[in-house]
Amino acid sequence: MNNSINLTHGSGGTQMHQFIKERIMAKLGNNILEKMDDAAVMENQKSSQIAMTTDSFVVNPLFFPGGDIGRLAICGTVNDLATSGAVAHALSLAFILEDGILFSDLDKIIDSIATTAKEARIKIVTGDTKVVERGKCDKIFINTTGLGFINEGISISSHKAQPQDCVYITGTMGNHEVALMKARELFDFSITTQSDVAPLNVAVNKLLSLTKNIHTIKDPTRGGVASALREICEHSQCTIKIFEEHLPVDKDVHAVCDLLGLDPLYLANEGKFIIIAPESSHSQIMQAFPQSSIIGEVIKTLTNNKDELLLETISGGMRKIRMLDTMQLPRIC
Known part of the structure; x- marks a missing residue:
């Protein structure tokens, strides 16, 4: 039995779809992500301002005292949104996987993503998975984009510090x-x-x-x-x-x-x-x-x-x- 990712898991065929459904969707699925459309469609939150951020995660090692690359990806994205005062609403999640990364490691990372997203009260609504040859990536890289809405009366920026603050x-x-x-x-x-x-x-x-x-x-x-x-x-x-x-x-x-x-x-x-x-x-x-x-x-x-x-x-x-x-x-x- 194969216990690791191989290039067919990124080929667009049966193995890729099975992998996404059984290992990703089963843990991260929600009413938007489960539609598996090429674009996520969400309700308009009737806010005059939208905040958007993007980030990539390449931490080494993947697991470290107190966290892992999955928890880091969710936290880094929602925290960037929060610096604008935005209420985090939705997140995209993209994996670049190296041929040979163990399913056991990947499962731990996806579990951590699911737990942290729940803690952060944010939905993952769209995503992508690519697999590259051995040596072309260090096990797993993650890219995210976060979307949030800013309520009226909030104006927070690194350009706003004032004397006597x-x-x-x-x-x-x-x-x-x-x-x-x-x-x-x-x-x-x-x-x-x-x-x-x-x-x-x-x-x-x-x-x-x-x-x-x-x-x-x-x-x-x-x-x-x-x-x-x-x-x-x-x-x-x-x-x-x-x-x-x-x-x-x-x-x-x-x-x-x-x-x-x-x-x-x-x-x-x-x-x-x-x-x-x-x-x-x-x-x-x-x-x-x-x-x-x-x-x-x-x-x-x-x-x-x-x-x-x-x-x-x-x-x-x-x-x-x-x-x-x-x-x-x-x-x-």
């Missing part, structure tokens, strides 16, 4: 990238760190039901918190000051950074948001994201195009923070 991070920094380092056996000491990969869209929906006075939400994935904040400074033409003593870092992540010479500000996250909002929105942010910390503030807008990200160190000094210049770890998402 507070800068929040919704939890500890760097767990995802350190979990991948552990999975790749890049260090030989024991830690308990797991990836923080999680869908945050439901929490954002709760936040925006409590207040619409949110200016910016940003997903600090590749490049970490530092690069995400630096991008906000550039887009909003502002200076942001953050405080070293307020940066939340788990003790294991801190230990790894000390031993390997890494800066947690540049480590990737997959289940945290940067939120920038007026102080008047503090209680609502804490209700929706109880683990949040205020790590800084927007201190001014600019007239000379010199946007800056500043770090006030524990010793009282001031350091300019740049966007990540190099690659700390490839294929983290």
Whole structure:
């Protein structure tokens, strides 16, 4: 009995259709996807604004402490939608599979996708499957597109940060990238760190039901918190000051950074948001994201195009923070 994908599973014939029905549709099916049309037809949600995002996932390894490529694909997509304030509505899902990937691995990934989509309250409404020769793909790559609708009165963007806004991070920094380092056996000491990969869209929906006075939400994935904040400074033409003593870092992540010479500000996250909002929105942010910390503030807008990200160190000094210049770890998402 064949226990792995082969090229006929992408050929358009009987084996491909059987594979899709038995291994994908059986777990991800819904009233739209089960029609198996070439295009998904959905109800109009009567919103004046539509948000759309697309993403591709090539993480290595496929399974890591706290997650896998399937969970990552759903979370990454709904979280990108949530940064605009959109309510996630529908998702496309495309697999590029390597000849030889084990059905047992693929089943685990599809199970994880189904579980995470339910957690994120989003339907997968259309998809695609391609199979390539051995060596032309590393087991599985996933591409997604997400569609969401933005309710009236919501205007959230990396271009909207304002002076005197507070800068929040919704939890500890760097767990995802350190979990991948552990999975790749890049260090030989024991830690308990797991990836923080999680869908945050439901929490954002709760936040925006409590207040619409949110200016910016940003997903600090590749490049970490530092690069995400630096991008906000550039887009909003502002200076942001953050405080070293307020940066939340788990003790294991801190230990790894000390031993390997890494800066947690540049480590990737997959289940945290940067939120920038007026102080008047503090209680609502804490209700929706109880683990949040205020790590800084927007201190001014600019007239000379010199946007800056500043770090006030524990010793009282001031350091300019740049966007990540190099690659700390490839294929983290």
